[in-house]
Amino acid sequence: MSDFKKGDQVQLKSGGPIMTVSYVDDVQPPLEDRLYPEQEFNVTIFCQWFDQKNNLQTASFNPETLIKK
Structure with missing residues (x-):
């Protein structure tokens, strides 16, 4: 489970710019669907922000690279 949630500012x-979390992909696949039971699960944080020209930007990040604001 991630410490980030939709709507957080990060x-x-x-x-870099302050971004808004738009989606957190932290749904862990069932054990039987994993290739290896000990396989680590990766969380992905999807963010949005406006650039200097006021264009909406989106990107995904590893949670270890983000801090809450």
Whole structure:
């Protein structure tokens, strides 16, 4: 389970614009659907923000690269 949720404001740890979490993909596949039972599950955080020209941008990130604002 991720510490992030839809609507959170986040920023990359390295800086950049403030972004809004639009979706958190943290649904873990059932054990029987995994190739290996010990297989790690990756969470993906999808974010949106407006760039300097007011264009909507979207990207996905690993949660370890983000901080809540």
